[in-house]
Amino acid sequence: MKYPDLYRSFLVISAMGTLPFLFAVFFLLAQADSVGAGLLDEKCRQSQGRCLNKxxxxxxxxxxxxxxxxxxxLMEPCQ
Known part of the structure; x- marks a missing residue:
């Protein structure tokens, strides 16, 4: 009956390797003002656009x- 204990320890070890990685990914995604946010807005302004919800x-x-x-x-009319 050693297999269930071995399987449980394997799950703990594999979870400890992925948890820090997932924490880092979620931490970066949860930032209020991400690093490239200003670049996207600037690119929009350069193309004569404006940022809207719809x-x-x-x-x-x-x-x-x-x-x-x-x-x-604004769409340009056909000529």
Missing amino acids: CQINEELVALCSKFQKCCR
Whole structure:
């Protein structure tokens, strides 16, 4: 009956290796202002767009901004 004990110890050892990695990933994702957030907003402004939660009917989605917003730009009429 040594197999259940061996299996339990294997699970503990494998969990100890992945827990620090998962903690680091979740910690970086939970940052309020991530490192590249300003870069996304700046890229939107360079393409004559603005960061909004939802684009209007006469706007097109051209990129993504920080905080799950969309970079919207007015559509140009066909000539």
